[in-house]
Amino acid sequence: MKEDITWIEVGRVADIPPAGARVVKTPRGDIAVFRTADDDVFAVRDRCPHAGGPLSQGIVHGARVTCPLHNWVIDLASGEATGPDEGCAGTFPVQVENGLIRLGLRLPPGPALGVPGAAS
Amino acid sequence: MTLANTKERLVLVGNGMAGIRTVEELLQRDPDRYEITVFGAEPHVNYNRIMLSPVLAGEKTFDQIVLNDRSWYDRNGIALLTGEKVEKIDREARTVTSIGGRTVGYDRLLLATGSDPFIIPVPGRDLPGVVTFRDMFDVEAMLRKAADGGRHAVVIGGGLLGLEAANGLAVNGMKVTVIHLMGTIMERQLDEAAGFLLQRELEDRGIDVITNADTKAILGEGHVTGVLLKDGREIPADLVVMAVGIRPSTGLAKAAGLAVERGVVVDDHMVTSDPAILAVGECVQHRGATYGLVAPLWEMARVCADQLAGRPESAYAGSVTSTKLKVTGIDVFSAGDFSGGKDCEDIVFRDAARGVYKRIVLKEDRIAGAVLYGDTRDGAWYFQMLREAENVAPLRETLIFGQGFGGQGFGGGGAANPKAAVAALSDSAEICGCNGVCKGAITRAIADKGLTSLDDVRTHTKASASCGSCTGLVEQLLELSLGDGYQAAAAAKPLCKCTHHPHDDVRRLIVAGELKSIPAVMQALEWKTPNGCHSCRPALNYYLLAAWPGEYKDDYQSRFVNERVHANIQKDGTYSVVPRMWGGLTSAKELRAIADVVDKFAIPTVKVTGGQRIDLFGVKKEDLPAVWKDLNEAGMVSGHAYAKGLRTVKTCVGSEWCRFGTQDSTGMGVKLERMTWGTWTPHKVKLAVSGCPRNCAEATIKDFGVVAVDSGWELYVAGNGGMKVRECDFLAKVETEEQVLEYCGAFLQLYREEARYLDRTAPWVERVGLDYVKKRVVEDDEGRRALFARFRFSQVFSQTDPWDERASRGVDSHEFAPLAMVG
Numbered sequence A: 001m002k003e004d005i006t007w008i009e010v011g012r013v014a015d016i017p018p019a020g021a022r023v024v025k026t027p028r029g030d031i032a033v034f035r036t037a038d039d040d041v042f043a044v045r046d047r048c049p050h051a052g053g054p055l056s057q058g059i060v061h062g063a064r065v066t067c068p069l070h071n072w073v074i075d076l077a078s079g080e081a082t083g084p085d086e087g088c089a090g091t092f093p094v095q096v097e098n099g100l101i102r103l104g105l106r107l108p109p110g111p112a113l114g115v116p117g118a119a120s
Numbered sequence B: 001m002t003l004a005n006t007k008e009r010l011v012l013v014g015n016g017m018a019g020i021r022t023v024e025e026l027l028q029r030d031p032d033r034y035e036i037t038v039f040g041a042e043p044h045v046n047y048n049r050i051m052l053s054p055v056l057a058g059e060k061t062f063d064q065i066v067l068n069d070r071s072w073y074d075r076n077g078i079a080l081l082t083g084e085k086v087e088k089i090d091r092e093a094r095t096v097t098s099i100g101g102r103t104v105g106y107d108r109l110l111l112a113t114g115s116d117p118f119i120i121p122v123p124g125r126d127l128p129g130v131v132t133f134r135d136m137f138d139v140e141a142m143l144r145k146a147a148d149g150g151r152h153a154v155v156i157g158g159g160l161l162g163l164e165a166a167n168g169l170a171v172n173g174m175k176v177t178v179i180h181l182m183g184t185i186m187e188r189q190l191d192e193a194a195g196f197l198l199q200r201e202l203e204d205r206g207i208d209v210i211t212n213a214d215t216k217a218i219l220g221e222g223h224v225t226g227v228l229l230k231d232g233r234e235i236p237a238d239l240v241v242m243a244v245g246i247r248p249s250t251g252l253a254k255a256a257g258l259a260v261e262r263g264v265v266v267d268d269h270m271v272t273s274d275p276a277i278l279a280v281g282e283c284v285q286h287r288g289a290t291y292g293l294v295a296p297l298w299e300m301a302r303v304c305a306d307q308l309a310g311r312p313e314s315a316y317a318g319s320v321t322s323t324k325l326k327v328t329g330i331d332v333f334s335a336g337d338f339s340g341g342k343d344c345e346d347i348v349f350r351d352a353a354r355g356v357y358k359r360i361v362l363k364e365d366r367i368a369g370a371v372l373y374g375d376t377r378d379g380a381w382y383f384q385m386l387r388e389a390e391n392v393a394p395l396r397e398t399l400i401f402g403q404g405f406g407g408q409g410f411g412g413g414g415a416a417n418p419k420a421a422v423a424a425l426s427d428s429a430e431i432c433g434c435n436g437v438c439k440g441a442i443t444r445a446i447a448d449k450g451l452t453s454l455d456d457v458r459t460h461t462k463a464s465a466s467c468g469s470c471t472g473l474v475e476q477l478l479e480l481s482l483g484d485g486y487q488a489a490a491a492a493k494p495l496c497k498c499t500h501h502p503h504d505d506v507r508r509l510i511v512a513g514e515l516k517s518i519p520a521v522m523q524a525l526e527w528k529t530p531n532g533c534h535s536c537r538p539a540l541n542y543y544l545l546a547a548w549p550g551e552y553k554d555d556y557q558s559r560f561v562n563e564r565v566h567a568n569i570q571k572d573g574t575y576s577v578v579p580r581m582w583g584g585l586t587s588a589k590e591l592r593a594i595a596d597v598v599d600k601f602a603i604p605t606v607k608v609t610g611g612q613r614i615d616l617f618g619v620k621k622e623d624l625p626a627v628w629k630d631l632n633e634a635g636m637v638s639g640h641a642y643a644k645g646l647r648t649v650k651t652c653v654g655s656e657w658c659r660f661g662t663q664d665s666t667g668m669g670v671k672l673e674r675m676t677w678g679t680w681t682p683h684k685v686k687l688a689v690s691g692c693p694r695n696c697a698e699a700t701i702k703d704f705g706v707v708a709v710d711s712g713w714e715l716y717v718a719g720n721g722g723m724k725v726r727e728c729d730f731l732a733k734v735e736t737e738e739q740v741l742e743y744c745g746a747f748l749q750l751y752r753e754e755a756r757y758l759d760r761t762a763p764w765v766e767r768v769g770l771d772y773v774k775k776r777v778v779e780d781d782e783g784r785r786a787l788f789a790r791f792r793f794s795q796v797f798s799q800t801d802p803w804d805e806r807a808s809r810g811v812d813s814h815e816f817a818p819l820a821m822v823g
Helices: B002-006 B017-029 B049-056 B070-075 B136-147 B160-171 B192-204 B251-255 B294-308 B379-387 B418-424 B439-449 B454-461 B471-485 B503-512 B518-524 B536-547 B561-565 B588-600 B621-633 B665-676 B737-754 B761-768 B770-779 B781-798 B802-809
Strands: A005-012 A020-026 A029-035 A041-045 A059-061 A064-066 A073-075 A094-097 A100-106 B008-013 B034-040 B066-068 B079-082 B086-090 B095-098 B103-105 B108-111 B115-117 B130-132 B152-156 B175-179 B208-210 B215-220 B224-229 B234-236 B239-242 B246-248 B264-266 B277-279 B284-286 B322-324 B332-336 B344-351 B356-363 B366-373 B430-432 B575-577 B605-608 B614-619 B646-651 B685-690 B704-709 B712-717 B729-734
Touching (some): A029 A100, A041 A094, A059 B536, B008 B017, B008 B103, B017 B034, B017 B066, B017 B294, B049 B136, B049 B160, B130 B136, B136 B160, B152 B224, B152 B234, B160 B175, B160 B192, B160 B239, B192 B208, B192 B332, B192 B356, B192 B366, B277 B294, B379 B430, B430 B439, B430 B471, B439 B471, B503 B518, B518 B536, B575 B621, B588 B614, B588 B621, B614 B621, B621 B802, B665 B704, B665 B737, B712 B737, B729 B737, B729 B770, B737 B761, B737 B781, B770 B781
Parallel strands (some): B008 B034, B034 B079, B108 B277, B130 B239, B264 B284, B646 B685
Antiparallel strands (some): A005 A100, A020 A029, A064 A073, A094 A100, B095 B103, B322 B332, B344 B356, B356 B366, B605 B614, B704 B712
């Protein structure tokens, strides 16, 4: 089945703390959206390729995150593990415009999309 | 003792670096030849004068710059007379006489009287508060003034010494103004461009620099209050440091009738106009030149020792010098002559964005001088080619880019592989600039003496034993020589790969430099990464928190997830929650609340922990605030089971119920927990109180353990039940509950202030020694009370329940909600 990329607005850069991350929940698993100290935004599947740790909960440094479970360091641009470790978390395309973040997702056809659930 | 009488008598006047280095060299050549007497005017043993700047800046202690302690003199049979200034030489009788009236005879006399600081003859120069920067007395005076609340300091002289003094005083919290006669600071070492960059860097650090400033008078009545310039400007000052230069100290030699011009005149063998008298160091004048830097002293010392050991052919031909500024974070290198001239050509490289400036002066295809600012890595390389007068024409095109770029027979690999660059250095390349040690001397010592560690190399060759900036090179030489057999010393390991500073240095520099944020630390200590990594950020966050309680704002993003969300992350990404149970006590109401929470949130696992608490496993992150709210409502607060901080205080039932119990151990445990909860420490901390020596609370494997006995309380520290079980050390026995609390708080505070991040108390105490801990916590009553006071002060800011803040006041609420749901 062919799926087209859909650009979906998920929130504002300001909703994510600098050098932090927040989660976007999808039917196909969580996506971690990172904001670096330099305000670059990256989206990576929220599963460490090592043991499935939630990357969104790690410490962000430069354009990398350290998984909170076993300290694997994942490059946010490529999703690849760095150093001697091997594995890829998988990334998603991101657009940032006027402080708004859009993720490029391949979603199954179906009902319309929910909008941000966060109260904050 | 007949043997002693056959020895020649060598008397050394001057217990400084040049004289003692000569003696060291002499002992290596011929240890039994002389009966040696050393006169020193200062009361100290022999110390490294060029390291006074780091002492002033709080980066080193006096003990760390001692070159030879008293036992070294004893071991080598040297009579050391400190605090005895020599005032007379009788060349006829071959004796010297000290100010105290002591007369000692000599066969050979060695003068190493050094130099005196130059005092500009302006009114007010004798006022209290005017000091020079020459010895430990000066450093102590400056530190005292800074500590006494002296606000303004004026440093007269923008040369090497003056700028180091200015930096040290600024680090100690003073507002510093440097006034300099010339248009460019350090004009003898730097050209205008580099001087400008340096001035800007100093100004960025809050140090004012006034150039073209001529001092007219020093103002004040009973104490210095300011400095008046000739143009009429007046600068307030509580302290004035004269650092305008030095001149050879020649009074003694002159009075003895030796040939003296600017310095004591010596020939190429370091012999004065009297063949029985030699001279070495800053007091001498050789071929018309005098020296105020350290490297030439070592060269003179070698020649002088050769002379004394009966090797007359050895000769000194003068020195080419290089300089580095010993101010942390400012890289300046200067060597040779860069004043230019007719036959000279300049190669200049600038990178404004990086603040890098390099200038090489060539004369007839050879390097005549070099000035490097901001990137001094290639200083040693340029300096070596300068000294060896190497023809650099073949390298010319890439010379300015440094050693890593082409040339030198190892292609472009040098920059990428520092080991290859070190391997390619010639044996005569200088590695340690402070001590004048070349590569060959180090590799030979490693091979011949079987050296295996950095400390060994320091001991045997002195390389890296002074300022330490060549430590990396020395380690690379060890690695090259020993291969995999070399293990870098654990003690000097950097905090992480983002910095070259070890933990202890970072802690000290944070306090000394009054660094109060993570970016400030990274800037001042030259972090190599833009915002650190998962190792250094939590450590820095803790060090700042411990150093500046109430002042430093916790950096949330530098905390591990457990501390960020106040619960323990588990392997499946869910969390576990542990409410506090003071001293292990609970109630029906609390148990009911826990049971209700378990039902309401479908928490799959409930477990009693080893520290007498109840752990709720499998809580979803988004449920955390609601779980906390329900527990809070039953009066329970966070158990900090996730924290690098106080976890639990384990207790037994004690005298209230137990037939053996001697004291109320449960009550004691509750008091301890009420006092210590919420504290942040380098690693987790566990306490326990047992009511009798049967020790049911297992208090002797805790970070701080208390065992009740009939007559009071026994206190134990540094136990560990973790991966490496360690039984506690006995700390002290006390009588009252108040004492238990005071000793506990003081011990924890010492640990908070001095241990390395992620060290539990056990490895920390093993490293610093139990005696040290006892000295601080048990023997020093006043010190213990001060530690305890600081502990209580920091607790004022940390005893808030993080669950309550998040459950009912919305703190960090973004943390617990998804950004969005799609699909």
